[in-house]
Amino acid sequence: MGSRRATRRAGRPALAHGRATGRRRNRSGPARPGAAGMTRAAVGARSRVRQGQPFPLGATWDGMGVNFALYSRHATKVELCLFDARGREVERIALPEYTDEVWHGYLPDARPGMRYGYRVHGPYAPDAGHRFNPHKLVLDPYAKQLVGDIKWAPHLFGYTIGHKDADLSMDRRDSAPYMPRCVVVDPAYTWGRDRRPCTPWDRSVIYEGHVRGLSMQLPSVPDALRGRFSAVHADELVDHLRYLGVTALELLPVHAHADDQYLVERGLSNYWGYNTLGFFAPHPGFLSGTDIAEFKQMVAGLHHAGLEVILDVVYNHTAEGNELGPTLSFKGIDNASYYRLADDRRYYINDTGTGNTFDLTNAGALRMVMDSLRYWVQDMHVDGFRFDLATILGRERAGFDPSSSFLDAVRQDPVLSQVKLIAEPWDIGPGGYQLGRFPPGWSEWNDRFRDTMRAFWRGDEGQLSDFATRLMGSADLFSHLGRRPSASVNFVTAHDGFTLHDLVSYNDKHNNANGEDGQDGSDNNLSWNHGAEGPTDDPDVRALRQRQVRNLLASLIFSQGTPMLLAGDEFGHGQNGNNNAYCQDNPLTWLDWERAQNAEGRSLSAFVRRLLALRRRYPQLRRSRFLQARDAHAEEGVHWYRADGQPMTVDDWNDPQARSLMLELPAALDAGQTSRQTSLLLLINAGATEQRFMPPALDAGRWKIMISSAAAATEIGDDGSVVLVDRALMLLARRHAAEG
Structure with a gap:
């Protein structure tokens, strides 16, 4: 997972016969007179x-x-x-x-x-x-x-x-x-009053989902439309996203893609879709009819609701596999131009783990990718892209280069430079891990954030210092060349790996349904079952898991940077411990909307809604520039305290047993903000025992509890102290006396 790229591809059989599409029925419908129906x-x-x-x-x-x-x-x-x-x-x-x-x-x-x-x-x-x-x-x-x-x-x-x-x-x-x-298509489409939301980066919250997974079990959607583009902008789904307060829907690949032969033979499919067959065509299985305008209608519907549309795109490889793969398109059109070949040109360079690597040092291949991106922006009105294995896109013959042909082409392009660009900054090739090295204008998936948050809340030793750095936007990685905290796309879970429910419910992956003898998927999950593997009726285990889920969600949303939520995490969707569900197009991966309506699901969704509302309300939680992360008394900065209210010292930061601290975010100084006189205090206790905190005194007035991950009610003592149960988080707010 992450930087080691032990992901959906890990442990799969070699591409004996490459990759190809699956077994969807022809949905082409009747031909137009005089066109495909001609004699x-x-x-x-x-x-x-x-x-x-x-x-x-x-x-x-x-x-x-x-x-x-x-x-x-x-x-x-x-x-x-x-x-x-x-x-x-x-x-x-x-x-x-x-x-x-x-x-x-x-x-x-x-x-x-x-x-x-x-x-x-x-x-x-x-x-x-x-x-x-x-x-x-x-x-x-x-x-x-x-x-x-x-x-x-x-x-x-x-x-x-x-x-x-x-x-x-x-x-x-x-x-x-x-x-x-x-x-052949007629591109004509009346967009009417469609307007891009153009949500600023510092206000963006991304929700990652799958066209089928989002809608296959959505109650209000007719059966014929489930799993199609039409269902993605259904009122029920849009209302849920707006209720939460997310601003962008990031869709797993929607380009026409192929199902691997070995999956088809097992009765499975390439559900995630990271196996592109055509970079301009919507996947036929996502259309309810034969008109690609259905995709445009989806985009227009989401825009009308104020939601941006970001596409997960796969320009690093194609569905044709290696030298033993099928001939479907590029291989038979001009193999030597489109693919990176080894010194022995019979063979392919395989920096993707899928058999081939697209060659963006070739002008024709580069033009195709640029044309494809502009098509989805200009003709289909999407608002941005997340680039799978993006290191490959920036790799020249001598290795990764932030000024590679592709990255420079995008940076100077008057269309593409104005949309959201997100890199998955790694691949399995030489020098493949490039987190923080993409050029200005790009944001990046931050797996360092993911791993640190998981390890810290699991109780691993020596995590406090790194936790603080990730909480403040990972300046060590992104604070250069004028890049902002939003360059760090923070996430705890994504499609690739455990869901949040499973992260706190399993010590080990359970991928037997994939038919690969459990060899696929990452073993480095930094997960913890909290005392029982999988489902349990133990009330103590269940309560601790629920608290840990809230801790991780709050840490994500209160961190500087751009938060990304995995669809279903907000109501406890699980996959029975499968951390590599790339081939599972069934209820295992389809969101269980009934779960979203039970008491636990509604409570967790309300908690996420509250977190995002606080993030919008208080600009300290979404700064547009980096601050001094550890200067306890920096002007306009942040203040770090031990639980006893004393400033953190070097020894405190380096204590491998330290698992608690307080973070004070002084009154926001952003001009025009209504909350500019409010200070925030974040209390963190990742220890196994309760912790008494002594919040710092500012001026007249008291701190007020805004939200807590602990289920039991907590009060501020007469002396101003707060007792926080084990493994819990709390946000306090305090208005300055000048506000009255």
């Missing part, structure tokens, strides 16, 4: 190909016809293949022109709805990095829509499986009957 004769009659233009890439409808353009530096010939609604190939048309490494042609009578693919000719020379095979239908990398399923068969592979020379052989069977189809 063979009709296609031939109107296929008067003209030279067309090399830009834009992809299939572009201009109101009169469709321009087709495909980048391939090393191809010798490109054929456009047209299909009818029944999936039959009805015509092949050689693209007539080749300009600046782009093959192109124009069909004057083609229309939206036309289904197509390509066959690309060139050398089949794996030792030289080339894997052209015109017997294999390949998908347009710029296709805006895909229909149909991949049907696993040996025909999908460019080589003959079982041949003595393995991938050096060439398979001549036609793969078209087993492949999805690309679809």
Whole structure:
């Protein structure tokens, strides 16, 4: 997990036959008249190909016809293949022109709805990095829509499986009957009064969820819409997000993706979707019909509710696997241009753990990624991206470079530089851990925050100093080049790993349902079952778990930086101890909304709502710049105290047994804030016994308890002291006398 990248990919079998899509039914619906439904004769009659233009890439409808353009530096010939609604190939048309490494042609009578693919000719020379095979239908990398399923068969592979020379052989069977189809789309859509929320970073709170997981068990959603884009902006779900006070919904991959063959054979799927097949097309299984406008309607609905939409995107690898993987798109279009190859060019560099690595040092591959990102911002109106294994995107031939081609391209881009950009700053390649090294304009998933918070509240020794640093925004990692605390995306849990409920309920992972003999998923979870493995009726264990969940949530939301919540953590969703549920598309991962409505679920959701309300109310909890984290008397800073009210010393910070402290956040000095005269005091007791705190005296008046993770009522004594039970947290507030 985290910096070691023992994640969803850990322990999986080698890509014997690569990766491909799963078994969803064709949801393409009826073809438009004169397009995909045309007869063979009709296609031939109107296929008067003209030279067309090399830009834009992809299939572009201009109101009169469709321009087709495909980048391939090393191809010798490109054929456009047209299909009818029944999936039959009805015509092949050689693209007539080749300009600046782009093959192109124009069909004057083609229309939206036309289904197509390509066959690309060139050398089949794996030792030289080339894997052209015109017997294999390949998908347009710029296709805006895909229909149909991949049907696993040996025909999908460019080589003959079982041949003595393995991938050096060439398979001549036609793969078209087993492949999805690309679809020409009409991009027209009336956005009306859609406005981006443009939530400032210091007010942003991210909620990470999955299209299917969010809505498959949402009571108010009709069965036909569950798990689809339409359900994501259902009133019930939107009302819940607004009730909590989150500002952005981050969706796990929505790009068209493939299910691994070995998962399909086990009756499973690549549920998370980190196996991209097309970087412009929404995943067909997330559409309730055949119109990609459904995604746009979702975005508009969330924007109307004041919620931003952030997409988790996977530009580091594709679904084609290694040299033994299938030929689905890039591999057959121009393998040597799109992928990073080893010195022996038959083989792939595998910095992703998935078989291949996309090569953003190549201009054509870089252009495709940039075009894809701009498409989702400009045409689909999304508000930002979280980049999976983002170190790869910044890796040049000599290693990671904050001024790499991709990172510089994004930084100077007038569109992309203005949206939220979040990096997962690690991969499994050399020098893969790059937390804090991304350039200005980027925020980063902070796994140091995650691990420290888990270890501290578990009671591990020697965590107090690091806990304080993470609480104040991880200045040691991000305070340079004008970066702000918001550059640290703080999280305790994410899709990858235990849910918060499971983090406090299991010492060990329980991943048997994945069919990998428990070898997948991380073993370094920093979890604690608090006395019983899994479900228990022991009231003491249950009470302690509930308190620890609140401690972790409060530590997350009261920390400087950008908080990210995992969907379902706010009401206790669990996965039976599975910390790598990447292949579980079933009630294990679908949010249990009934649990959200029981007493415990409602109580925890109300607690999260209160935490986020306090964060909004008090600017000290969301500073837009770094402060001196440990200067006990720094002007405009923070003050650290021992439980007895004395300032923390170096020895106190270095005491491996120390597990309690007080953090004073003086009255906010931000101009225009209504709470500018209110001081806050955060009491922390991660010890195994109760702790008496003596809050510092300021001026006339008393501290007031704002929120506590302890279930039992706590009062401030006559002497101003507070007794906090073991493993608990409390926030106090105090107005200055000048306020009256």
